[in-house]
Every structure is written in C-alpha cells, then in structure tokens.
Amino acid sequence: MNDLISQVQSLLENKTIDIFIGYEKGTRKPRPAFVSKAEEAGKLIFNENCSGNLAVYLTRKDLVEGKKVGIAASYYTLKNIILLFDENQLKEDHLRIITLSEKGEIQLLQSLEEIKQRLKEMSAPAKADEEEWVRKIDAMTVSERWAFWTEELSRCFKCYACRAACPMCYCTKCIVEINRPQWIQPWASVFSNMDWQINRVMHMAGRCSDCGACGAACPVGIPIHLLSHKMAEAVKENFGEPDEKGNVLSTFKPDDKENFIV
Amino acid sequence: MKRKYISRHSLMNCLKKVQTDGISLYAPVTRGEQTDFRFITSVDDLSFDSVQTVRSAKAVAFPCSEKLFSYTKEKNDVQLQDYNPDVLPEVLVFGLHPCDAVGFGPLGSIFNWDTQDKPYNERRKRLTLISLACTRADEYCFCTSVGGGPGNTEGSDIQLTPIQEDGYLAEIITDKGNEWYEKYSSFFEEAAEDIRKENYLVEIPVKFNIEEVERKMTELFESDIWQLQSERCIGCGACAFVCPTCACFDIQEDAHGNTGNRIRCWDSCGFALFTLHTSGDNPRSTQSQRWRQRLMHKFSYMPERLTVVGCTGCGRCSRACPVDMNLSDNLKMFNYE
C-alpha cells in the first residue's frame, strides 16, 4: 500500500493531479475517498476488495470540474473510463489512472492508449453469482420470467440508487424527471418500476460496462444488473463489439438488423 | 405493566388465530440474504433472527405511494371522492425491533403538528405493534446514542423478549396492547417473578452524546464539515426510503382520461430536484447542502420544532448506502471536545 500512497503523494506534490479518487477503509468494505492534499494520502488503500465503481465520480462537476484527476481504477472502472472518453465526458490530459496488476502491484496509466492496452491484458473478474442468476433466468419460460421480474420489481421504491451509482447515468435531467410529457410515473408501482428499469436499460444499450454497480447499489436487493447484463449480451450478439464510432444507439449502419422493429 | 410468558409454539398459534380473525400480519420475512417486512399469509414465513429488516415498518402507515382522493371530470364540472378509510385493514405489525416501534413517534409528530394528516392517522390507528426486543445487533446499530435501547418499550403495544430457545417474556405496555392481550390471553402463561429482562438484551455501545451533536451541528452550520462528509454521497434516496422517520413526500397526479387519483409518494431531501423551482433556481443546489439539510432536520430542526429527534438509531441508512455514508460515524465527528 505504501507504493500507492507514495505514488499519489508525488502526483499531488508535483501538481500532476489536483484530486485523487480512491478507496479508504469503510465499515464493512472499502469505500470511496477523495484526497486533495499529499498529507491526506495515508488513508488510501487499494486491493481486490475495492470493487465499487469510482468512475461515477468522474462526471461529478462539483468534485472534478476544471481539475486534473487521479483515480484508482479496477477492471470495470477502466472500461467505464473508455466509455466516458467515447462520449466526450473526459479529457485525456486531465486524467491519471492507477490500476492493480495481477500480482497486486500499482501501475500508473498516463494515456487512453495505455488504458486500452492494459484492458486487453486484463481478464474480467469472475462473477459466479451473476452467472448462476443468468442461467436460472435463461432457463425460464417467458411467463416465468415475467412473474420473476414482476415479483422482484414490486419491491422497488424508486430511490434511484441504481441511477446514482452508474457511471454512465450522467444526464443532468433524467427521463424520470421530465414531466411534459410524463414518460414515467414518478411514484412506485410494479408497472412504473418496470417502465423505469426498461428505460434505464435501453438507455444503457451498448454503453454499459457490465460492472454491476446498479445491482450492488439497490438497497432492496433487486438484481437489476442482470437486465443491463442481458442487454449487453443482446447488443453484442446482434450488433457486434462496440467500436470507436460510438455506441449502438447513437450510430447507424446500413446493414444493421431491423428484425426487432415491430 | 403486565408481564406474561408465551412459548414460541403458543405464539405461532396465536398469530395464526390473529390471521383467522381477519387481522393482517405485517412482519419480517427472509428471502435470500435480505430480511424485509411483508404482509404474510403463512406464519411459517416469519423470520425471528434478523438483526434488522432492510426497510423500516413505516410503509404500513405511510405507504410508498398512496391515493389521497379521486376525481371525475364531466364537461365543466368535477366530482371529488374523498379518501376512504373504510377499506383499510386492521394490521398487526409483528417482530419489529424497538427502534422501529419508537419511529412511529417522530413520524406521527411530522404528520400531526399543527394539522392532522388523515391518511396517516387512519392507517396508524389500525395498527397494533408487537415488538421483539434485541438480543443481537451489528456495528451499524446506535439506538442507545439517540435515547433508545434494545429493550426500549416506547411505541410498542406489547414487547416480547426472547428469554430461552422457545419462549418469550411478554410485556403488555399500552391499553391497546392490553385489549389485544385480553383477547388472546389463553395463549399466554404467567411469567416467573425473577425474570430479569436486561439479562437477555444485547449490549449496544453509546457512540456519541446526542445533545452535544445537536449543539455542535448548529454551531458548525457554515463549516466545511458538511462538504467533507458528503463528498462521496451520490444523491440517491436509499437512506431516506429505508428510514423509519423520514416523511418527505411528493404529490402527483395519476390521471386516466376523465378520472384519476391524487397520489402522495415518498420523496427525499437528498434528491437534487427536491427543492428546484420552476424558474430554475435551486435553494439547495449542492449535495453538501442537501446532506446538511438531512442531518439538521433530524438532529436540530425536529428536536426544536417537534421536541423529538428524527432518528431512532436503527442504522438502516448506513446499511443501505451504496457508498457507505455511515451516519453514526459522521455524527461522531460532531461530538468532540
């Protein structure tokens, strides 16, 4: 950990960055922490338990606007950083990324190219629970699936933790906050909860890093990350891997499939 | 206060009888890793072992969304159909912990200071609360720091304390509790004189001095402590929605052609749009202002206006927070010399 602390200290001291977004010891697991002064860096930690996706803070204007930012990035955070770059939400020369090697060593990434290279070398962390869930849901009939999601989403009380925890949910005005017309009922009910989740996941099509932050944030334990996961699978199957031209909803190719249009 | 004994076996039979008497049962149920309050059909679904349910029991008196009245439009005229309390069920809230039972105090204060809130009161008066004193706690619990405790009887009509594997000490606390007891007395036995309830309760350390916190918080209103504490807050409503005393709400229209309902639904002072004016002006435009509002409301404004602290120390907000905004840790920061 000393390696991380000294690295962050020197980045702050030589003014390469103004703020570092990392992790500190939390109640049960590491939690987000922000360091702007070298002498505060001692509280930072970075290990395999640091799973929360810190990329969510990269679009928080009150925190990072006009600042050069360092960030502790896990696999999915790196993926989100690339996605945010693709959507012009980040500036390359304003970001320094600290990531962990397989051996747990601290590595500094200085450019978009280095992030992409590093991501290619890394493998996605195993998500055994999620695979189990996906197998169960895939095995369901359509009506069983409907019953499953109806039951799950009946618990949603629209706290929007899923939206708040998602690095890609950076809209300043969300569809649920638009009331002319009122696309989605603002109160919780099974169908309006579904409306919300369907809209959220549609909006994530081709933009989701599949990090699972939405599901992890849900206080009532609805596995909504499975929806985004299945959307990511569907997009990949039908439209291929994402490329630099943009995500599937914002680009058009003449040979795009249209068989889903009713 | 009467003290009785009830065995686990009799308790289950008693609850079955309650259900056959047409009273709804709202109680903790475990599913997967989470335990939460639900209306249950079978007492076998009951969970006795959780430290804490995900949500508080408040939804039973203040639902997440609720109809306030209905309207029908006809040409230029409108007919109103008032809130109808006759359809509301009698509910036994069973197995809530003392921090939840006591939460109906501050909740009731908000809904009844100055003017009476009919929808809340109609639901509340149909509730009987049988709480379960705490024999387990976790690091998030801090009821003893806000005037409560694992065996606090305030707010409960009856409180059960597990005194052995298969039996409970039953304290009959309120008149309502007594009526309930009289009705179901055949399930109870006499309690031994020498049962000392406190021997069975979990110990919950006091984390801060509440008066000191309230005083410092007011003094530090303009300090940067709020900014520091709230930096990682992502502005969702999880803390408010699981809280037993948070009562902020929105009023919305559920329109279907010429008929519709006016709905009240949960809202949170932590949401960026909560105070946004139509003009675009927002009096609490930053998350630190909103975090300060949440804490000041609970620990300063409510004590001053309603003579009750807006927190029962249940720790739910901290357990539910996606980014570990641990409330008692943050409150401790105000309790320094």
Next chain:
Amino acid sequence: MNNNIYLPYLMIIEKIVEEAPGVKTFRLKFKDEEEAKEFKFKAGQFGEYSAFGEGECTFCIASPPTREGYIECTFREAGKVTSTLAAMEEGETMGFRGPFGNTFPMDEWKGKNLLFIAGGIALPPLRCVIWNALDMRDHFKNIQILYGAKSVADLVYKRELKEWEERPDVQLTVTVDPGGETPDWKGEIGFVPSILEKLGPSAENTIAIVCGPPVMIKFSFPVLDKLGFKSENIYTTLENRMKCGVGKCGRCNVGKMYVCKDGPVFSRALLETLPAEY
C-alpha cells in the same frame, strides 16, 4: 380527523384576465355556497391550485380579503400545471386548497407609511396587501408603490396601475428595465433598486414591503439600508417550492422554519436568522 387536508375546494373560474404575455389572472368562486361563507383569509396567505389531471401548484391569493365572495390568483405559464390552467376557460372547474401560511401584520402597521416595492410577476402578493390597505385607507399614512418589470408588456394589473396612478392618496412609480420601454412610455426607465435610490423614500415611521425576483431583492435591501430602514421594518415573501402547503412534505423547510407555515411572509430581521436556502 374527519377533514382531509389534501382534498381541495371546487372552484369555478368566473373571469379570466390576460395581464401580460403568459400571465393570467383568474377570479374563482366557490362551487359550494356554504364553503364560500365559511372561507376567511388574510393578506399574504397562499393556496394550492389544482388542475385535475395534472396536479397542483402554489400561488398567493392576489385579491384582498376585504373583497368577499371570490378569490383571485395571478400566474405565469411555466410548468406542467400552470400551462394546463392557462388553457382553461371561464366556467370550468378547478381546485383550491387553502388559505395557508401566515399573514402580513397589517394591524401592527396601522398609523404608519407603507412603501411597496415589487418586481415583475411578484406584484400579485403585494396587490392583495395594497388593496387591503386602500380599502381601509384611513388606517395608514402615505402609501407609496414602486413597481418595475422587464418591459411595458410585462407589467401586470395595467388597469389597476392606472387606477392607483389617478388616486391622490397613492404615490405610484412604474419603471421598466432599460430597453423595455415603448416610444410612448412615460414612466421611469431603470432597475427597481436604482429607481428606489432616486425616489429616496423616508424610513421614518415607514414599513417597506418588498417582493420580486431574488436579484431585485438582493440589490434593493442595501438601498433600504442606506435610506435608514431597520430590518424589522422590511417585509418580503418567500417563494420556496411547496407541495403540501401544511408543513409536512418537507420541501419548503428552511432552517427550522417551514415557509408554508411560518411564512410566506417574513420580516427581513427574521430572514437574517435563517440559512440562505430560499
């Protein structure tokens, strides 16, 4: 316990006046005569106005309590509910909950001079007090009104401005922002605070009632300071977002105050004790 505080009165739109682009005044009569008889309010209070099917929004009662049998509200078309209201016609039914909130302490003001300073769409809350004061004219000394809007077209209550102008017992000054004047404009040109400074009203035995956009209030207060007005002799109304109107929904909570219960009328002295969250 039997009264549902969320259930509105049904009101018939008796008369609609177009005041300015996007700004209308509705005169509302109670559908139920019993309700009309029982209804009482005082200057400064507000209500929640319903367009059934869209929801509620908050405006002050713009007519004075001295004119019985109806209430009036003036609003600008801005959001979902106000747009629906604006499309309604005379004879249609809408909802009203109220009166809510505190009142201007008009009894305490008896025997004093009243100085009204208003900007734009914030004249309605003062119009209620102005007419209330004029309907009991003997109780007050000088009544001076300074009203400003962005442009001549944006001035509301044009007929009443004329009436006030013609009254010998009212000193009215109307101003429009530079560039907002028309070729035949005879009033002042300039922002309210600078016109206020130019008028230089005496603070002696005078209550100043200031309503307007935040920026107008911000720059008018220092002028009043310079003129010698004490904080406790300056009043304004707060316009925080509200839903319930009865101190429960939490939206308008500023410090330990609820604007809907402890306001909307605040003396500047009281405002200074509150956090600047309004």
